[in-house]
Amino acid sequence: xxxxxxxxxxxxxxxxxxxxxxxxxxxxxxxxxxxxxxxxxxxxxxxxxxxxxxxxxxxxxxxxxxxxxxxxxxxxxxxxxxxxxxxxxxxxxxxxxxxxxxxxxxxxxxxxxxxxxxxxxxxxxxxxxxxxxxxxxxxxxxxxxxxxxxxxxxxxxxxxxxxxxxxxxxxxxxxxxxxxxxxxxxxxxxxxxxxxxxxxxxxxx
Amino acid sequence: xxxxxxxxxxxxxxxxxxxxxxxxxxxxxxxxxxxxxxxxxxxxxxxxxxxxxxxxxxxxxxxxxxxxxxxxxxxxxxxxxxxxxxxxxxxxxxxxxxxxxxxxxxxxxxxxxxxxxxxxxxxxxxxxxxxxxxxxxxxxxxxxxxxxxxxxxxxxxxxxxxxxxxxxxxxxxxxxxxxxxxxxxxxxxxxxxxxxxxxxxxxxx
Numbered sequence: 001x002x003x004x005x006x007x008x009x010x011x012x013x014x015x016x017x018x019x020x021x022x023x024x025x026x027x028x029x030x031x032x033x034x035x036x037x038x039x040x041x042x043x044x045x046x047x048x049x050x051x052x053x054x055x056x057x058x059x060x061x062x063x064x065x066x067x068x069x070x071x072x073x074x075x076x077x078x079x080x081x082x083x084x085x086x087x088x089x090x091x092x093x094x095x096x097x098x099x100x101x102x103x104x105x106x107x108x109x110x111x112x113x114x115x116x117x118x119x120x121x122x123x124x125x126x127x128x129x130x131x132x133x134x135x136x137x138x139x140x141x142x143x144x145x146x147x148x149x150x151x152x153x154x155x156x157x158x159x160x161x162x163x164x165x166x167x168x169x170x171x172x173x174x175x176x177x178x179x180x181x182x183x184x185x186x187x188x189x190x191x192x193x194x195x196x197x198x199x200x201x202x203x204x205x
Numbered sequence: 206x207x208x209x210x211x212x213x214x215x216x217x218x219x220x221x222x223x224x225x226x227x228x229x230x231x232x233x234x235x236x237x238x239x240x241x242x243x244x245x246x247x248x249x250x251x252x253x254x255x256x257x258x259x260x261x262x263x264x265x266x267x268x269x270x271x272x273x274x275x276x277x278x279x280x281x282x283x284x285x286x287x288x289x290x291x292x293x294x295x296x297x298x299x300x301x302x303x304x305x306x307x308x309x310x311x312x313x314x315x316x317x318x319x320x321x322x323x324x325x326x327x328x329x330x331x332x333x334x335x336x337x338x339x340x341x342x343x344x345x346x347x348x349x350x351x352x353x354x355x356x357x358x359x360x361x362x363x364x365x366x367x368x369x370x371x372x373x374x375x376x377x378x379x380x381x382x383x384x385x386x387x388x389x390x391x392x393x394x395x396x397x398x399x400x401x402x403x404x405x406x407x408x409x410x
Contacts, residue, residue: 001236003353005210009346014245026409031206033407037400039345040219042362044398052409097399119363132334133362133382136341140244141214144349148208157247157338158324168410177338193249194302195242202238204231204257205373 008147013192015152015185018075022184024054028149029077032182035145036081039137043116046094047087047134050142051080051168061167066159066179075154075181080164081139083131085124085173088117128175135177142180152185213352218397220357220390223280227389229259233354234282237387240350241286244342248321251299252292252339255347256285256373266372271364271384280359280386285369286344288336290329290378293322333380340382347385357390 029052041047053062054077062080063072072078084090092113099109120127143153156179164176234257246252258267259282267285268277277283289295297318304314325332348358361384369381 001354004208005213005353006240006350008210009240009243009350012243012245028206029409030403030407034403035211035214037403037406038214038217040217040348040360046401046406048406050407052407054409058410094401095398101396101399103395129333129337130362132337133341136338137345140342140345140349143245144345145211145214148210149206155245157335190308191306193300194306196251196299198235198239198242201242201251201253202235202255202257204234204259205263 005148008144012143012147012153013189015154015181015189016071017186017188018071018152018154018181019184019186020074022076024076024183029054031149032079032142032145036138036142039134039141041134041137042130043091043112043119044094044098045087045091045116045130045134047084047090047131048138049082049084049174051082053078053080053168062164062179065163065167066156069156071154071181072179074186075183077183078179078181079142080168080176081135081142081178081180082170082174083133083135083177085127085131085175086120087127087130088113088120091116131175132177135175139178139180142182146182151182154181155179156181210353213349217348217352217358218394220359220386220394221276222391222393223276223357223359223386224389224391225279227281229281229388234259236354237284237347237350241343241347244339244346246339246342247335248296248317248324249299249303250292250296250321250335250339252289252295252336253343254287254289254379256287258283258285258373267369267384270368270372271361274361276359276386277384279391280388282388283384283386284347285373285381286340286347286383286385287375287379288338288340288382290332290336290380291325292332292335293318293325296321336380337382340380344383344385347387351387356387359386360384361386
């Protein structure tokens with residue numbers, strides 16, 4: 001099967017070397033986050049938040065909290081992709097537009113909120129799993145959109161989560177799930193890392 | 206910015222109604238999983254596994270374990286996307302090809318294994334977070350590839366995880382993170398659910 005989107009999936013490589021002279025304007029950052037937020041989430045929770053770290057000072061602070069990975073300062077922007085706990089608190093606001101557009105009536109909206117509340121309230125483990133899942137889906141969309149926009153991306157899972165939460169003023173209900181640097185690739189990046197063969201990871205039953 | 210991949214992100218909708226007469230052959234399922242596995246993962250761990258549930262009997266069993274969601278049986282295939290714990294056990298096999306292709310020498314490979322082991326061994330919470338993160342990144346790629354291949358997808362987070370693990374023979378180190386139904390959409394699906402405005406989820410610092 002051929003499609004330009006499939007080419008992008010095959011071609012995307014996690015960059016470590018970024019051009020430090022390259023910058024991104026507000027409009028481009030907003031476009032990236034728009035696409036990140038188009039990811040699906042359970043109940044359409046959208047239990048995510050994005051902090052785009054672009055200023056030199058904040059990038060330096062973030063680099064210090066991520067084992068001094070230079071891509072954090074070299075890339076035009078590094079996005080802190082957060083997942084949100086207690087997602088049932090946000091579900092009515094998240095689904096109100098679907099009601100207002102006339103797709104569901106008030107009763108269905110109320111039931112939606114009730115089911116979501118039953119699913120997550122007082123279940124911290126499930127909330128954490130969901131925060132990581134939703135934020136990761138959004139992060140993949142973000143990297144994919146960056147690629148389609150001609151930009152390189154470098155995801156990071158290794159950083160001081162407590163330090164990031166404190167220094168960047170995350171709410172108690174927000175977990176930093178991944179950092180994603182986005183910018184223009186510089187020379188010196190490794191090639192794509194080969195993946196396991198499909199047969200090593202797939203069973204059909 | 207315009208790109209066919211960005212159109213796909215905007216257009217993709219989580220389907221609930223699938224055409225039960227539509228089927229997928231092995232080659233197409235393998236292609237979907239190939240693209241899922243092209244997702245990035247920390248250290249290139251590839252700590253995921255995919256069970257493509259296609260037979261009528263196994264789809265019925267899976268439906269019973271997922272609150273009787275009919276899409277599980279109606280869609281051509283429903284993929285159990287698993288994340289893998291103790292990922293340090295698989296890292297040498299995962300990175301050996303990168304060494305064999307001449308990109309890193311033996312010393313770097315050994316160091317890679319050592320660092321990964323230090324990062325995850327005996328850290329069950331971190332292993333779980335990583336399993337969910339990697340599997341979710343792969344699931345997003347899977348849904349995206351499906352869309353590019355003209356197929357609809359329907360992700361599910363609500364199912365009996367312990368039941369799925371038992372009934373589908375998951376290893377003790379495998380967590381079912383999401384179910385993703387893939388097939389041909391039938392009439393009657395809801396339109397896309399509107400998302401929060403970018404300003405509601407983004408800060409630029």
